[in-house]
Amino acid sequence: MAFQPVKFYQTGTFTVGNRLLAPEERSVQADMARINSLNSGHRACQGCGEALGARYAIDAAMRSTGNRLIAANATGCLEVFSTPYPETSWQIPWIHSVFGNAAAVATGIAAALKVKGHAEVRVVAQGGDGGTTDIGFGCLSGMFERNDDVLYICYDNEAYMNTGVQRSSATPPGARTATTMAVGPQPGNCFGQGKDLPRIAMAHGIPYVATATVADLRDLEYKVARAMSFHGARYLHILVPCPVGWGHGSHETIRIARLARETGLFPVFEAEDGEVTGVSKIRKPVPVEEYLRPQKRFAHLFGRPPRIDIIAGLQEIADRNIRRYGLLDSTD
Amino acid sequence: MLDQMEGSRAVAEAVALCRPQVICAYPISPQTHIVEALGEMVKSGRLGGCEFINVESEFAAMSVAIGACAAGARAYTATASQGLLFMVEALYNAAGLGLPIVMTVANRAIGAPINIWNDHGDAMSQRDCGWIQLFAETNQEALDLHIQAFRLAEELSVPVMVCMDGFILTHAFERVDIPEARQVDAYLPAYEPRQVLDVHEPVSIGAMVGPEAFMEVRYLAHAKQMMALERIPEYALGFREIFGRDAGGLVRGYRSEDAEIVVVALGSVLGTIKDVIDELREAGIRAGVLGICCFRPWPMEAVREALRDARCVVVLEKSLAVGIGGIVATNVRTALAGFAVAVHAVIAGLGGRAITRSSLAAMVRAGVDGSLPALGFLDLDRAVVERALERERRTRRSGPIAENVLRDIGVVAARIA
Amino acid sequence: MEKPFAITLDPGSSLANRTGSWRTSRPEYVDRLPPCNHACPAGENIQGWLYHAESGDYEAAWRELVKNNPLPAIMGRVCYHPCEGACNRGRLDESVAINAVERFLGDEAIRRGWRFAHGAPTSGRRVLVVGAGPSGLSAAYHLRTLGHAVEIHEAGPLAGGMMRFGIPQYRLPREVLDAEIARILDLGVKLVLNAKVDDLLETMRAGRFDAAFLAVGAHIAKRAYIPAGDSSRILDAVSVLRSMEGEDQPLLGRRVVVYGGGNTAIDVARTARRLGAEEAILVYRRTRERMPAHDFEVEEALQEGVMMKWLSTIRQADEGRIVVEKMRLDDKGFPQPTGEFETLEADSLVLALGQDVDLSLLQGVPDLEIRDGVVKVDSHLMTGYPGVFAGGDMVPSERTVTVAIGHGKKAARNIDAWLRGTARQLAPRHELASFDKLNTWYYSDAPKTVRPVLDILRRQSTFDEVVGGLDEGNALFEARRCLSCGNCFECDNCYGVCPDNAVIKLGPGKRFRFNYDYCKGCGICAAECPCGAIRMVAEQI
Incomplete structure (x- = not known):
């Protein structure tokens, strides 16, 4: 079952709410x-993706479960900004143990x-990309392999933000971080094989894997609800831009996430039992440059001379995603 | 019910009687037989109401136990050696969060060099992580301590480690008395968590605590262990009432009341030492033994009371704090501060090295005649270490130490040379 | 439960941490002026009434509409809809068919018999309106709604002015016109027909009027000197169109030449076709691009077989033939004679060269300034004579029905203020909701609905309405294409996208409020507001 977008002429599926929709069709966030x-x-920074x-996902999971939800949280920004003694922002039973064991x-x-x-x-278990793709990877894989009844949500902001923007295995090639500085002949992060966690999750054959971004709320909420309709291990990978770490305006968080999707750099799809079952098509295709330019972490690619080779490399990644997932209608 | 069985099996039986709800298993020698037995009990249905989870590492084992315990389930796991070290971060976390997990540590040496045999290096490395550490002398005591451990852990909301010597106890077939389920049920009330993840009463567990409260949180952890010093003797008494035998407690002396020289030790080696003491007593030497059952919290008062009148104390240690010597001895010296008692540390049995009666007797005699150094090593092959040290002095690239030693003592010399 | 100290915390307790103190700029809700509203000569709150239409509440939509314009069924047909030209949606796909929805609402109102609500209590003041055209009817409606007694003095035999005597039936069916006029009269507006006002001040004295609104249309055709033979048949467009409303239809013959390039010229040519002319030729001295007539009207005329002779002037008219001279445009775009001549066969020549207003009623009124055939008015539409206001074709302005209706409203509100001894204070205009203020990502792609058009044969032979209306389904679709530029339409985006839950949703129709206790001023709400109804303002620190 693929996501059914709301066929609605004025704002379609794209806005958070729509006063003209029947109540049962409205998003959780519109409630x-x-x-x-x-x-x-x-205490998250201004414009924190x-x-x-996290609110999008957990609120949706709360609706799906009739408010019967417990969360385990990895160490990271989300944990630190939500639960500094003496206050917590969580309204649900929540536990933080350590970084790698959520x-x-x-x-x-x-x-x-x-x-x-x-x-x-x-x-649900939740963590950032570091807590998921790096230090928490072993525990995550074990949970997948045993098919434990847990929805794991990775909030991917593509680096270790809590410690001051260091590279993680989710950091894109070319990106500047505090440990992949924009110096030398290969500035920024190296080009590697990539650690495509959604596909690694799929390789475990778990019932449900999906990606989403904060730019498409209704898709995100649908995926949480879909995930909660399964028992067993499920994985949701949400792209959450970080204004501080990525170097974009705090007001641009959603726009940047949207561009990540529209360039094809972040493919939005879902998979059941290891097979892709649904893909969010690119609505208005754009070259990766449009996504890279507003972000200071890629500023060195646009210096004098511009690093056309690196930009082309990133475009290749986007193009591969577009082909692999059929992100454009013409590639169907 | 009396039965002849392997120590690991006895522990498994005891754990099963405590009705754990979540057991996490990851294999590591010499602990593995315990979780194997429990896995079989869960699988067969003999141990009902329990989730047996095969995890992918010790770190995950402790983490699963943390989650289970925080969600209100009685959680158990077992490990040893490298496994204990691999879960260290989670160990501190479980203690810091006050989660009453019970874990068996089948004591084993820590590498490198890798070594699967018994010593206390693993447990000693975690002496300050916030867990209560109980050391079993016999298989029967190992069995009994697990029952006490759950009660203690849950009463104080502190995790408890039951340490038993790897192979020496875990793999030894001995006669044990397996209690009746009703006895255990009478002794151990159902788990009533201090805090729990509950959708009807949500809380956030595991907050980030800054300088304004961190000291207090740590102090409270210490205060809790101090409370354990009162509870442990009580629970040992209560245990005796229901089960009719002694087990646990803080320390246990043997012929130590009038002893001028007392050997202090933990775990199974106490049996051997007692035999030696008996022989020495026969020979007119006023020797005694003090077994430490509860190492953390450190029973300062009990140790002081037991040793203050001795002339000489020899702490037989199955671990080595490299760079200083004895860990237990250091603790004993702290307890005896201000008393004119000579405390000697003797490191023995590392990596499974046999501790013989004759060596022990010689050690005590040396203690009596004043020739025992402050730090000694029982049955250390001086020639080997001298050769190795000389080699290192001579040649910068002198090669791997362990392999050199093995060649020196001729174990693999034929093949290497 | 008794919670362990510090490590375990009460849910949601972070409310104690007022993160609003971090803010360096704050979001504010604003209402910006949508470009359609801005462009509407009648000052319609188009976005406002489309908002109601979007939810299918057509009566509410109609009531919002008629706050500014009492003639939506007419306007939905004859307005040249500058709103659509300004519509921001035009830059996305195509502009919203505002005019079509307006007509739908107007037709719905007639079909369902919706009446105007009676307005303010009776003031006891009397206002004379001269002329029952769009401007006069509009003013009468507004004045009546404001509580004043209104009497319209109309020189003609029927109300409607140019809407009746200048616009052909195929563009404006008369039952629609009649229905909307009747509804205004139902408010208690007194209409006196065949009552040409010759002496304004005397009429006001006699009728004890406290103020007057002059809204006489431009019914006098402009003439041009064309050498003509005795038996040539030369008519003017105003007369031709006017006579269409009488018993006797004009006799134009088989071949009709119309001289002029405005909408009236087109109307006459198309009327001629419908009256049976085999040839209707429009002669205009410049190019098609420079014709004042609206392009869609030219297009419709061409479809109906009207022929066009651009760059031509008429030099001579004789019986059965007309001589035209070819022109060329000079550098400045002015037509210049070329000396090349051509002869056209024509049974009649209709001049459509513009119209003038009959200002004779103003004789004897002191302090009036008349220039270029129109009356000078101040910004309140008041003439130099206190209490006498004027609008529509009488004042310097574009001459369209929509402008006339706008003048009627504006004059009515100023008259009301004048009668109360105050001057009308206009609220400062909202900032324009220009395209760059929008985040158009959120609008789905939805091309404009095409209105049904009468088939070509019937258009050449009958006066049936050419352009059809929308049905409910596509009117709703069209309404929902509105971007609601600059005005919150409660899409919940701000409420949803705030990472700090600092937007409070107040419920249907009540919009939202910022919770400045927690708003960190990130600006996502403003960036992601589809319609540009949030602005960021620097905090005073």
Whole structure:
């Protein structure tokens, strides 16, 4: 079952709400009485994509579970900005253990709930890209392989932001971070094989894997709801731009996420049992340059002379995604 | 019920009687038989209401236990050696969050060089991580301590490590008395968590705590362990009432009341030492033994009371704090500060080296005649280490130490040379 | 539960942390002026009424519409809709068919018999309106709604002015015109027909009027000197169109030449075709691009077989033939004679060279300034004589029905203020919601709905309405194509995209409020507001 966009002439699926939609068709975020799982007063930076993505995802999961949800959180920005003593922003039962074990902690919670007969209570684990693709990778893979009843959500901002913007295995090639400085003949992050966690998750054959961005709320909410309709291990990878780490305006968070999708650099799709079942088509194709230019982490690519070779390399990645997932209608 | 069985099996039986709800298993010798047995019990249905989870590492094992415990389940795991070290971050976390997890540590040496045999290097490395550490002398005590451990952990909301010597206990077939389920149920109330992840009463567990409160949080962890010093003897007494035998407690003396020389030790080696003491007593030497059952929290008062009247104390240590010597001895010296008692540390049995009665007897005699150094090494092959040291002095690229030593003592010389 | 100290915290307790103090700029909700509203000569709140139409509440939409314009069914047909030219959607795909939706609403109102709500309590003041054209009717409606007694004195036999006597039926069916006029009269407006006002001040004295609004249309055809034979048949466009409303239809013959390039010229040529002329030739001295007539009207005329002779002037008219001279445009775009001549066969020549207003009623009114055939008025549409206002064709302005209706409204509001002894204070205009203020990503692609058009045969032989209306389905579709430029349409984007939950949703129709206790001023709400209804303002620090 692919995502059914709202056929609506004025604003379609794209806005958060729509006063003309039937109540049951409205997004969770449009609800006047939405839960705000991540409450105001958190200490995320201005325009934080992760704060936004986390509220989107957890609120949606709360709706799917009738507010019976427990979250395990990896160390990272989300954890630090949401729960500095003496205040927490979480309105749901939530636990933070250490950096690399959110998936395993969630497994333990799920096991406890099962054995205690609370089958109706569901578990999410969440972490940033570092906590997911690097240090938490072992626990995550184990959770996948055992098919534990956990939805793992990765909020991917493509570097270790909490520690001051260092490279992670989710950092894109060419990007400047504090540990991949924009100096020397190969400035920024190296071109590697890439660590495509959604596809690695799919390779585990788990029931559901999906990607989403904070730029497309209804798609994100659909994917959370879809994920919660399965039992077993599920993985949701959400792109959440970081104004500080990426060097774009705090007001541009959603625009940048949108460009990531529209360039093809961040393919938005879903997969069940290891097979792709749905793809969000690119609506208005744009070259990667349009995505790269507004971000200071790529500023060195546009110096004198511009690094056309690196930009072309990134465009190649986008083109490969477009081919692989059929992101353009013409590639169907 | 009396039965003859492997120590690991006995522990598994005890753990099963405690009705754990989540067990995380990751294989590492010499602990593996315990979780194998438990896995079989869960799989067969003998141990019901329990999730047995095969995790991908010890770090995950402790993490799963953290999640399970925080969600209100009685959680158990077992590990040893490298495995214990691999879960260190989670160990501190479980203690910091006050999660009453019980874990068996089948004590084993830590590499390099890699070594699967028994010593206390693993448990000693974690002495300050916030877990309570109980050391079993026998398989029966290992069994009994697990039952006490769950009670203690859950009462204080502190994780407890039950340490038992790898192979020496875990793989030894001995007669043990397996309690009745009703006895255990009478002793160990259902797990009532101090805090729990509950959708009806949501809380955030694991906040980031800054300078304004971190000291207090750490102090409270210390205060809790101090409370354990009172609870542990109580629970040992309560245990005796229901099960009819002694187990646990803080320290246990043997012929130590009038002893002028007391050997202090932890774990299974106490049995051997007692035999030696008996022989020495026969020979007119007023020797005694003090077994430390509870190493963390450190039973300062109990140790002081037991040793203050001795002339000489020899702490037999199955671990080496490289660069200083004895860990237990250092603790004992702290307890005896201000008393005119000579405390000697003797490092023994590292990596499974046999601790013989004759060597122990010689050690005690040396203690009596004043020839025992402050730090000694039982049955250390001086010639080998001298050769190695000489080689290193001579040649910068002198090669790997362990392999050189093996060649020196002739174990693999034929093949290497 | 008793929670362990510091490591375990109460849910949602971060509310104690007022992150609003981080802010260096703050978002504010604004209403910007949509370009359609800005471009509308009648000052319609187009975005406002489309908003109601979007939800299918057509009556609410109509009521919002008639706050500014009481003649939507007429305007939905004859307005040249500058709004659509300004519509921001035109830069996305195609402009919203505002005019078509307006007509739909107007027709719905007639079909369903919606009446105007009675307005303010009776003021006891009396206002004379001279002329029952669009401007006069508009003024009468507004004045009546404001509580004043209104009497319209109309020189002609029927109300409607140029809407009746200048616009052919195929563009404006008369039952529509009648229905909308009747609804205004139903408010209690008194209409006196065949009552040409010759002496304004006397009429005001006699009728005890406190103020007057002059809205006489330009009914006098401009003439041009064309040497003509005795038996040549030369008529003027105003007369031709006027006579269409009478018993006797004009006799134009088989071949008709129309001289002029405005909409009236087109109207006459198309009327001639419908009256049976085999040839209707429009002669205009410049090029098609320079014709004052609207291009769509030229196009419709061409479709109906009207022929065009551009760059031509008529030099001589004789019986059965007309001599035209070819022209060329000089550097400045003015037509210059070439000396090349051509003869056209023609049974009649209709001159459509513009119209003048009959200003005779103003004789004897002091302090009036008349220049170029129109009356000078101040910014309140008041003439030099206190209490006498004027609008529509009588004042310097573009002469369209829409402008006339706008004048009627403006004059009515100024008259009302004048009667109350105050001057009308206009609220400062909102900033224009220009295209760059929008975030158009959020609007789906939706091309404009094409209105049905009468088939060509019937267009050449009957006076049936050429352009059809929208049905409800496509009117709704069209309404929903509105981008709501500059005005919140409650899409919930700001409410959703705030990472700090600092937007409070107030409920349907109540919009939103910022919670400045937590707003960090990131600006995402403003950036992602589709319609540009949020602006960022620097904080005073």
